[in-house]
Amino acid sequence: MEIKTALANGLASLQEDIGAYAHSVKPGTRTDWSEWLWDFTLAKQRPQSQLADFKMSMVDRLLVTAEIEWNTKYDQIAIDFQKLVFARSDLKLYIFPKNTPENNWDIAQFCWNLADVDQSVGDSYLIIGMPLNSLDPKLDVYTWRNPEQLQKQEVSA
Numbered sequence: 001m002e003i004k005t006a007l008a009n010g011l012a013s014l015q016e017d018i019g020a021y022a023h024s025v026k027p028g029t030r031t032d033w034s035e036w037l038w039d040f041t042l043a044k045q046r047p048q049s050q051l052a053d054f055k056m057s058m059v060d061r062l063l064v065t066a067e068i069e070w071n072t073k074y075d076q077i078a079i080d081f082q083k084l085v086f087a088r089s090d091l092k093l094y095i096f097p098k099n100t101p102e103n104n105w106d107i108a109q110f111c112w113n114l115a116d117v118d119q120s121v122g123d124s125y126l127i128i129g130m131p132l133n134s135l136d137p138k139l140d141v142y143t144w145r146n147p148e149q150l151q152k153q154e155v156s157a
Helices: 001-010 049-054 074-085 101-116
Strands: 020-022 038-047 058-068 089-097 122-129 138-145 149-157
Touching: 058 074, 074 089, 074 101, 101 138, 101 149
Parallel strands: 058 089, 089 122
Antiparallel strands: 020 038, 038 058, 122 138, 138 149
């Protein structure tokens, strides 16, 4: 819940025409709809007369689509990550629980291989291994823009 709340509070407040779509956020967090296709979506919106009565805007462009998977079993990773591969968003974000450095790298490579489809050429990916406790507060961050090589960075939380 805290990750989606932080994303909604931090990103959706950037511009008035940016909408956040997520469920399981802290009460009082501004979101435009609940979860919409992905665990978290940030979208550029525009008014649409047919939706005005429902106090909704039309999604014009997906800026960020995110999947957050706390299970490190590869079948569960594949199910969530493949939803991102076929999203048409400016950035695809995947968050998983940080484990051993070797396992984190294996997960990142697994995701990179799953993204190797025609639909995904030129897409930007950000994969973050989140610490589960404060003993190791560094984030493991992996990025690529297909078909470029996977890159790893360490970032202090």
